[in-house]
Amino acid sequence: MEINVRKEMRVNELAKTFIEKYPLLKMEIYNNGEEMNRDSFHTLANLSSKKEPENFTILPDMTSGNVEKLFWDKMGLQVTIFRRIGHTWSPLSFTNHFTLEYQNRITENMASDLHKLD
Secondary structure (H helix, E strand, O other), X not given: OOEEEOOOOEHHHHHHHHHHHOOOEEEEEEEOOEEOOOOOOOEHHHHXXXXXXXXXXXXXXXXXXXXXXXXXXXXXXXXXXXXXXXXXXXXXXXXXXOEHHHHXXXXXXXXXXXXXXX
């Protein structure tokens, strides 16, 4: 569940790769306050506020807060990670100290518990 983030990646490619690896989480990439996930034209480097954006790897044992900070530090990009709860996406503000792997797993458990209530 590793994701190699390269400055040459298209924005929509990163968003798609992230949700493929963590199907119950979503990453939104912002540029000047505008959500850019469906942008198939710009690369991460195009949107970066850094002159020399750096490639890096997202690992499953990283916390969502650390991943968001890493994007800012290495790429100069603002990202927010969300969890799917029912039919809505909720930011991980209160649980951003949990790892991505754990966030995805507890969201899966929550979804399973919700289905049992139906």
